[in-house]
Amino acid sequence: xxxxxxxxxxxxxxxxxxxxxxxxxxxxxxxxxxxxxxxxxxxxxxxxxxxxxxxxxxxxxxxxxxxxxxxxxxxxxxxxxxxxxxxxxxxxxxxxxxxxxxxxxxxxxxxxxxxxxxxxxxxxxxxxxxxxxxxxxxxxxxxxxxxxxxxxxxxxxxxxxxxxxxxxxxxxxxxxxxxxxxxxxxxxxxxxxxxxxxxxxxxxxxxxxxxxxxxxxxxxxxxxxxxxxxxxxxxxxxxxxxxxxxxxxxxxxxxxxxxxxxxxxxxxxxxxxxxx
Amino acid sequence: xxxxxxxxxxxxxxxxxxxxxxxxxxxxxxxxxxxxxxxxxxxxxxxxxxxxxxxxxxxxxxxxxxxxxxxxxxxxxxxxxxxxxxxxxxxxxxxxxxxxxxxxxxxxxxxxxxxxxxxxxxxxxxxxxxxxxxxxxxxxxxxxxxxxxxxxxxxxxxxxxxxxxxxxxxxxxxxxxxxxxxxxxxxxxxxxxxxxxxxxxxxxxxxxxxxxxxxxxxxxxxxxxxxxxxxxxxxxxxxxxxxxxxxxxxxxxxxxxxxxxxxxxxxxxxxxxxxxxxxxxxxxxxxxxxxxxxxxxxxxxxxxxxxxxxxxxxxxxxxxxxxxxxxxxxxxxxxxx
Numbered sequence: 001x002x003x004x005x006x007x008x009x010x011x012x013x014x015x016x017x018x019x020x021x022x023x024x025x026x027x028x029x030x031x032x033x034x035x036x037x038x039x040x041x042x043x044x045x046x047x048x049x050x051x052x053x054x055x056x057x058x059x060x061x062x063x064x065x066x067x068x069x070x071x072x073x074x075x076x077x078x079x080x081x082x083x084x085x086x087x088x089x090x091x092x093x094x095x096x097x098x099x100x101x102x103x104x105x106x107x108x109x110x111x112x113x114x115x116x117x118x119x120x121x122x123x124x125x126x127x128x129x130x131x132x133x134x135x136x137x138x139x140x141x142x143x144x145x146x147x148x149x150x151x152x153x154x155x156x157x158x159x160x161x162x163x164x165x166x167x168x169x170x171x172x173x174x175x176x177x178x179x180x181x182x183x184x185x186x187x188x189x190x191x192x193x194x195x196x197x198x199x200x201x202x203x204x205x206x207x208x209x210x211x212x213x214x215x216x217x218x219x220x221x222x223x224x225x226x227x228x229x230x231x232x233x234x235x236x237x238x239x240x241x242x243x244x245x246x247x248x249x250x251x252x253x254x255x256x257x258x259x260x261x262x263x264x265x266x267x268x269x270x271x272x273x274x275x276x
Numbered sequence: 277x278x279x280x281x282x283x284x285x286x287x288x289x290x291x292x293x294x295x296x297x298x299x300x301x302x303x304x305x306x307x308x309x310x311x312x313x314x315x316x317x318x319x320x321x322x323x324x325x326x327x328x329x330x331x332x333x334x335x336x337x338x339x340x341x342x343x344x345x346x347x348x349x350x351x352x353x354x355x356x357x358x359x360x361x362x363x364x365x366x367x368x369x370x371x372x373x374x375x376x377x378x379x380x381x382x383x384x385x386x387x388x389x390x391x392x393x394x395x396x397x398x399x400x401x402x403x404x405x406x407x408x409x410x411x412x413x414x415x416x417x418x419x420x421x422x423x424x425x426x427x428x429x430x431x432x433x434x435x436x437x438x439x440x441x442x443x444x445x446x447x448x449x450x451x452x453x454x455x456x457x458x459x460x461x462x463x464x465x466x467x468x469x470x471x472x473x474x475x476x477x478x479x480x481x482x483x484x485x486x487x488x489x490x491x492x493x494x495x496x497x498x499x500x501x502x503x504x505x506x507x508x509x510x511x512x513x514x515x516x517x518x519x520x521x522x523x524x525x526x527x528x529x530x531x532x533x534x535x536x537x538x539x540x541x542x543x544x545x546x547x548x549x550x551x552x553x554x555x556x557x558x559x560x561x562x563x564x565x566x567x568x569x570x571x572x573x574x575x576x577x578x579x580x581x582x583x584x585x586x587x588x589x590x591x592x593x594x595x596x597x598x599x600x601x602x603x604x605x606x607x608x609x610x611x612x613x
Contacts, residue, residue, distance in 0.1 A: 002381040007532060050524070236549065237547065241523065250569070253577060272492035276549075276555040
């Protein structure tokens with residue numbers, strides 16, 4: 001008997017961390033083992049309210065808990081922000097194709113994340129750090145509107161930067177509008193891509209963020225010499241089933257839930273309305 | 277495939293005999309159209325054997341408008357559906373590809389599919405909206421049935437399509453071997469139906485539907501007929517291959533419950549994300565999506581197009597949009613470009 005793909009795994013909420021005025025990270029302890037690969041997504045059920053798709057933001061190597069970083073935008077996400085320790089939610093998945101880490105081997109990996117788009121990038125970053133000897137270098141470019149809008153502040157401004165001393169890793173950090181205490185770059189995230197000191201022919205770029213950010217980042221990457229095959233985009237569409245049945249998430253003949261959510265720009269460039 | 281012959285009155289007796297142990301749905305005429313009704317002693321004489329498709333597509337028996345998927349449904353009984361036409365049998369190719377044969381299985385669908393016996397009929401009087409001949413489907417069943425009934429004078433030619441169909445007939449002595457004259461008559465009948473369809477569709481040229489590949493741009497679709505679309509979703513709900521649905525959560529106290537409900541890509545909110553953005557903001561984007569899905573996406577996904585030529589999207593359209601006309605026009609534009 002096949003298993004019921006719609007039945008979620010029960011998870012207990014063990015923490016609900018405020019990241020920014022609109023973004024929280026909820027930490028869940030699944031009733032049974034739930035493993036995923038960086039870039040895959042899962043559907044999170046708030047019982048009686050609804051279900052919505054998110055990419056886990058925790059390390060795929062962490063088998064004890066899963067984390068989702070969620071921006072408050074609608075009915076389900078509002079309830080997620082209100083969840084308290086001990087509450088029960090459901091998780092289905094993982095769905096879709098992960099970042100192809102095999103293809104990143106021996107290359108410089110450029111990560112570009114903006115706003116809540118840093119969530120899937122975080123899972124990928126943690127996986128890359130775990131296997132860092134496979135890559136030549138990791139360059140992590142982050143952006144947010146203001147210093148307050150940054151998520152994972154403790155990690156980005158402290159913990160992760162300390163890793164730079166141990167492994168081939170560096171950061172470029174910017175905000176659209178700085179305040180008096182800001183000591184990094186200012187400008188939209190594409191400013192971090194000026195004067196890149198990388199061997200672009202032997203690099204891959206991974207982009208995740210709001211559609212407008214993904215669009216201009218992709219255009220910039222093309223301009224500085226990345227090929228469409230080496231630009232990886234994490235796409236978002238309205239996904240219900242996660243398994244290619246309900247057809248809500250289609251971009252042309254591609255299913256974001258099954259053929260994605262990670263696509264190369266090469267796969268998408270001829271498709272309609274991708275920057276939405 | 278094995279073919280038998282049975283006289284009309286014998287078939288009536290045979291099927292009445294099956295009533296006790298089976299739940300049988302049959303096409304009955306209401307206001308000039310055919311609707312499925314449950315067979316009983318009274319309506320047995322009213323079954324229409326020699327018309328065309330029913331109003332409801334076959335999918336309503338396999339994939340109901342609304343059902344629980346968590347927990348999955350336990351008591352799905354066996355049913356027999358009579359009067360299924362070739363267009364709906366072709367539709368099974370898509371339904372099976374999605375719910376039964378992919379990497380992920382839909383448990384309710386599989387159970388319903390296993391518990392369904394199909395007795396199809398030849399289409400004898402196609403409607404003006406019918407166009408199976410334009411999409412490579414014949415008006416008589418060739419696959420996906422357990423038994424097929426072709427009405428001929430005073431009786432039926434019964435074609436056996438599966439072991440299940442064969443068992444259903446069993447050793448019943450009312451079925452004879454068919455003779456050559458009967459087969460010849462049937463073939464002539466079938467040819468006449470095809471000629472009728474060709475006559476109905478002589479003004480439409482949609483045979484190059486492969487050319488729709490890449491035709492996303494709404495400029496192609498901005499034609500006056502499409503403007504009449506009121507986004508009611510009738511074309512999708514009536515379609516034998518439209519499978520879109522949404523999931524509703526009705527869980528309580530940690531007991532997960534999920535309901536699957538049909539949805540339509542013609543509804544403005546269909547693809548709208550939490551941000552409020554939708555990749556298909558205009559009527560033309562949405563209309564194009566349905567046709568591109570039928571003739572292009574499904575062909576890529578399942579190796580067969582999603583249109584069976586049943587014409588329900590034409591006859592059921594409030595805006596009186598004739599898809600054949602739209603397609604002919606759009607494909608002509610493509611040639612010009």
